[in-house]
Amino acid sequence: MNRKxxxxxxxxxxxxxxxxxxxxxxxxxxxxxxxxxxxxxxxxELLSTSPSYLNGTIGILPDxxxxxxxxxxxxxxVLPFGTGAxxxxxxxxxxxxxxxxxxxxxxxxxxxxxxxxxxxGMLIFQQxxxxxxxxxxxxxxxxxMNLPTVMRTTQESLKTVPQSYREGAxxxxxxxxxxxxxxxxxxxxxxxxxxxxxxxGRIIGESAALLFTAGFAHSLNGVLGLMNSGCTxxxxxxxxAKEQGEFGVAFAIAAILMxxxxxxxxxxxxxxKFFEKRRSI
Numbered sequence: 167m168n169r170k171x172x173x174x175x176x177x178x179x180x181x182x183x184x185x186x187x188x189x190x191x192x193x194x195x196x197x198x199x200x201x202x203x204x205x206x207x208x209x210x211e212l213l214s215t216s217p218s219y220l221n222g223t224i225g226i227l228p229d230x231x232x233x234x235x236x237x238x239x240x241x242x243x244v245l246p247f248g249t250g251a252x253x254x255x256x257x258x259x260x261x262x263x264x265x266x267x268x269x270x271x272x273x274x275x276x277x278x279x280x281x282x283x284x285x286x287g288m289l290i291f292q293q294x295x296x297x298x299x300x301x302x303x304x305x306x307x308x309x310x311m312n313l314p315t316v317m318r319t320t321q322e323s324l325k326t327v328p329q330s331y332r333e334g335a336x337x338x339x340x341x342x343x344x345x346x347x348x349x350x351x352x353x354x355x356x357x358x359x360x361x362x363x364x365x366x367g368r369i370i371g372e373s374a375a376l377l378f379t380a381g382f383a384h385s386l387n388g389v390l391g392l393m394n395s396g397c398t399x400x401x402x403x404x405x406x407a408k409e410q411g412e413f414g415v416a417f418a419i420a421a422i423l424m425x426x427x428x429x430x431x432x433x434x435x436x437x438x439k440f441f442e443k444r445r446s447i
Contacts (some may be wrong), residue, residue, distance in 0.1 A: 323357020
């Protein structure tokens with residue numbers, strides 16, 4: 167190895183080390199800063215009450231409930247559609263050009279800014295279908311947004327199942343759907359769960375699309391609350407920080423969202439490790 171090559175490798179190692187250090191320090195600074203500003207403002211009254219302009223109290227209980235409703239509703243719709251589309255593209259579709267075009271379209275849709283999804287959701291669900299601003303409208307918009315992620319994650323996981331498993335099941339006389347249900351899906355369930363967890367993380371952190379479709383009403387809705395306007399935690403953060411100047415409450419919500427995001431990432435890691443150990447047994 168000549169001297170110039172050694173100098174180049176040494177320089178690149180230093181630059182990479184600097185980049186890694188700066189990234190880690192910036193991430194650590196953001197986490198510490200948000201938690202330091204937010205945790206002191208988190209109180210039981212904040213978490214368990216609704217905002218009241220008459221009494222001057224601020225609570226995020228409706229926002230917590232609306233966030234949970236949005237997550238559950240979105241997952242109940244997007245998981246069957248995303249998993250079904252992935253199964254069809256991987257196991258049933260035979261035209262590689264069409265499959266490639268769909269995969270390319272899904273990857274392209276994954277990179278579109280969320281505010282565009284909000285505009286599309288507002289035009290389709292509110293104006294075309296006549297739906298009003300509601301949690302259901304926001305959930306359907308998030309379904310469109312998360313469908314490519316769930317589909318591609320599940321599809322890549324399906325491809326990791328060895329072809330010999332399918333051939334062995336076919337050799338025993340099992341039908342196509344039985345092979346998929348009893349052999350393929352159990353072998354890639356970790357990918358489905360990972361896609362679900364990643365979708366939850368994106369749903370929790372979404373605000374731009376929900377501003378156009380779900381609204382920002384701080385109210386506890388009844389059983390049919392999906393048809394009413396509602397504010398999620400991220401939208402509430404925007405409203406309290408930008409519209410009302412309540413930065414203490416905004417930092418408290420930011421700290422809650424950061425803790426939820428960390429828990430979601432840890433859950434995805436633990437799920438992957440669990441299924442890796444299960445496969446190795």
